[in-house]
Amino acid sequence: MTLPTDDVPPGTQTLARGLSVIRAVADGAHGLREIVESTGLGRSSTHRLAQLLVVTGFLRHDNRGYTLGPALIELGFKALHGNPLPLVARPVLEELSATVLDTVHLAVEDGGSVLYLDKLPGSRGAEMRSRIGYRMPLTRAGVGKALLLDAADRWAGQYAADEAALPPAARRGELDEFLTRMQTYARAGAAMDLEDNEPGIRCVAAPIRDASRAVVGAVSVSATTPYMPDERMRGLIPVVRRAAGRISAALGYQAT
Structure with a gap:
């Protein structure tokens, strides 16, 4: 363009x-x-x-x-390794991947969208379209919602911008439902993707914070719907939050 x-x-x-x-x-x-x-x-x-x-x-x-x-x-490799987040996160992501057996993502916000920095494919279920360097709307991806958890003042505007950028057939127009979900996710400290981004794919994501307490990234566990019933998704919340917390601690974040 x-x-x-x-x-x-x-x-x-x-x-x-x-x-x-x-x-x-x-x-x-x-x-x-x-x-x-x-x-x-x-x-x-x-x-x-x-x-x-x-x-x-x-x-x-x-x-x-x-x-x-x-x-x-x-x-691209130089830019990736110039950012400490992928290097700091990689051991935690590998351990998380081995534990859950599903796809693990690391992402940041860049230019108002999700940018995937790392992906460890799962050992079961279908392969998903995400890849390193791939971008997605913030309000559709689980990691995107996690990146927005501390920014309630942005939720409505970001949702409207993401919907406007999509083809008419892909728009949902369910702002109230989205805001209600985000409020729930903010209280839980983790977000979910309920096939919002890709049919048949669900995920649980949590934000990563640095020493300034700002959200600088997000980690997620994703799998096809048969491997992600509601009960398992709820059970993954503390697992993903612990992984995000370990990465945050390595970046200097201190939880209160």
Whole structure:
């Protein structure tokens, strides 16, 4: 997508166009025509930018078209390891995964959406679509609700924004029900995904806090519905909260 003109600092238009090409490819535009349609740039400009990005390793071009290149993979790993949360959390996530046998996620809020930083697939049930680097609406994902637990003033506005961004057929329009659920989750210190995000998938999530007591991430346990009856979900609340608490403590959080 092309950045709005007002958001581009003077003298950086070419950089902005190049970044919009990378974003278009990341979002699934693999052919030159698709990139042009996604970015709104001219065909010749798009082609020149794509050629430069291939030469510098930010894109790759083969018989499948354009895909993200090795330079982005390298930078992505550096960015990931520049954040202490995934490194601190990993041993706890591995232990939690071995205990519950289901998929374990680590996520943060980034740009008003959920960003998955780590995923340990479960050993049973169907594979879910989440992956490291994947984004989801905050109010649909269990980890997203956990990230919002301390921000009651954001619940209604975030729900409205997430619904507006979805196709009409996917919207629910059940704000009152969402707010009631969030109030319950805030009291419990953990949130749930009751197939809000993906049909047949349920999860229990808890927030991670740092030394300032701010919510900086969330951890969740997810599984297909047969492995997540209501009773088990309630039983997982203290398990997931303990895991989140251990990660929080490693980040300097001290519970009162």
